[in-house]
Amino acid sequence: MRHTLFTLLAVIILISACNRSSDSSNKIYIGGQIVNPNxxxxxxxxxxxxxxxxxxxxxxxxxxxxxxxxxxxYTLKHPPENQILYVEPGDSLMIWLNTLQFDNSMNFSGRGSEKSSFLLDMFLNNQKDNDLIISNSKIKPGEFAKLTDSIKKVRADKLKKLEKKYKLSEKFKNIASTVINYEYYDLRERYTYLIEKYYHEFTSEVPAGFYNYRDNINFNNEDLQNYYVYTNLIDDYLRSRSIEDCDNIPDSGRECYNLANYKNIKRRILLVDSLINLKQMKNEFLDRLASRGITMADTKEGVDSILNVLEQVNYSYLEEARELANIHRNYFVGTDVNNRVLLNTNREETTYNSIIKKPTIVFVWSMHEPGYHMWQHRNIQQLRKKYPDIDFIGVNIDEGETKEWLRTVEAYNYDKNFEYQTSKRNIDKKVFRKYIYKIFFISPSGVIVDGDAKIQSPNFETEILEFLNR
Structure with a gap:
């Protein structure tokens, strides 16, 4: 019923749009409707x-x-969310979405919509690939190679059907084919990381030619630099390469697999500097790694090491990195946070001292990273049920955007009893948002006892148990 109504709406709007312009061959019409707009x-x-x-x-x-x-x-933004679309002159693209399920609800129709629909489908498949990798991580490399070949064929066959049904431009066909290849490459990169870290005995069974695709990766594809499937591949490639380079260092041991270790992050920063020339994309990768390296460092040596390598590669936002480092130095293990001010969901100011009554895990999130905060909260909700002796507190860092924060908490049905927002920090919001990957284990007395944990780590629950037994 929803799509029927939307189709009728699309027809009406498109007819109206065409009537307003007799010569639209060189124009692009973009329109649509948003349910529950932010x-x-x-x-x-x-x-x-x-x-x-x-x-x-x-x-x-x-x-x-x-x-x-x-x-x-192009990117269609509806803050704090966004999604890509593909257009060519003469297209009339209609978009329907519900912000409560932004990506999964998005629907394209109208002239040229098949291109955006195809790329959106590839994006959604790429998001699901992590579950596919985990469920198949124990199979041997030869079997996994066949699995990825099969997945690639399914995607390629879908593109062929699209070509038969629609008149697609050569540019789009090239982009779509490249995206299919890059998703295939990314599946293998993710698998490589898992077997290197958890099933190292499989590495000797990797078939010849398994990594030949690496020669075909273009690290400077201007057409795809804003597309998740492409940037995710590069991110996973950097991760794999940093581990492989570390393995060649004598006595490096398991430290190679700690992605939060400042030495690992330094290696990835240097790889970005050597591989990526596109200014925007290079800065985005460096920005992400700089933030991770600084906020995950647990010593002055680690922080200073990241700042030094950023200076070495002429990082464009070095001053922001230094400001982030100054923030982080106030959150090392052993710091007392009792008097830090927060805002509760009733818009009342409070402090950690008033909130913390037992062992507490604080996770930091931002509305401007919707995919990540949704993933965070899903995992935290499961952990709350599993570990009732711990309070899990979400701290939103979008200070000054209280109305939007409360709306987000409501829209995603987050537990208001455990949601707070920073207050009176007097810190640049743009810089502070780089703190969203932080997890703090705080003792009942309000002292940080661990600031290096990661929800996505397979050892996270082990760290929780150690926290409880201190």
Whole structure:
């Protein structure tokens, strides 16, 4: 029923759009409807440059003919979320989505919509690949090679069917084929990491040619630099390579597999500097690694080491990194946080001293990383049930955006009894948001006893048990 209504809406709006413009062959029409909107507009951007803002009307609909847009991938932003779309001159793209399930609810229709739908499907498949990898991580490399070949064929066959049904441009066919290849490469990179770390005996059974695809990775693909499937591949490749390089260091041991270790992060920073030339993408990777390296360091040596390598590669935001380092130095193990001020969901100020009554795990999150905070909260909810002797507290760091924070808590049904927002920090929000990967284990007396834990780590629950037994 939802899609039937949306199709009727799309037809009406597209007919109206065509009537308003007799010559739309060089224009692109983008319109649609958003259910449960977060804000009263959407933004069209490309390569981190906002191109146009389209306001929502009283029915939460938007639409506009746009001129001068080049063929390619764009980002549709509806803060704090976003998703990609693909357009060419002459396209009339209609978008329907519900913010409560942003990516999974998104539906494209209209002229040229098949291209955006295909790329969205690839994006959603890539998100599911992690579960696929974990469920197949114990199979031998030869079997996994056959599995990835099969998955690649299914994707390629789907593209062939699309080509038969629609007249696709050569540029889109090239991009779609590349995306299929990159998802295939990424499956193998993720598997490589798991067997290197957990099933090292399999590494000697990797078939010849398993890694030949690495010669085909273009680390400077301008068309795909904003597309998750591509950037995720590069991220996973950097992870694998950093471990392989570490394995060649005498007596390196298991330290190689600690992705939060500042030495590992230094290796990835140097790899980014040597492989990526696209300024925007290079800065994004360096920014992510710089944030991770600084916030995960548990000593002054670690923090200073990351700052030194960032200076070495001429990192564009070195001053922000130094400010983040100054913030982090206040959260080393042994720090007393009792008097730090927070805001509860009733908009009342409180302190950690008033909140902490027993062993507490604090996880930090931002509305501007929706995929991550949803994943965080899903995992935390399971841990709450499993470890009732621990309080799990979520601290949102989007200070000053209290209304939006409360709306997000409500929209995602997060437990208001355990949700707080930072207050009176007087810290640059842009810098503070780089702190979202932090987990703090805090004693009943309000002292940080561990700041290096990671929810995604397979050892996380072991660390929880050690925390309880202190």
């Amino acid at each position: 804000v009263e507009y959407v933004i069209l951007s490309r390569n981190n440059n906002d191109l146009d803002t389209l306001p929502l009307d009283s029915k939460n609909q938007f639409g506009k003919h746009l001129e001068g847009l080049e063929t390619g991938i």
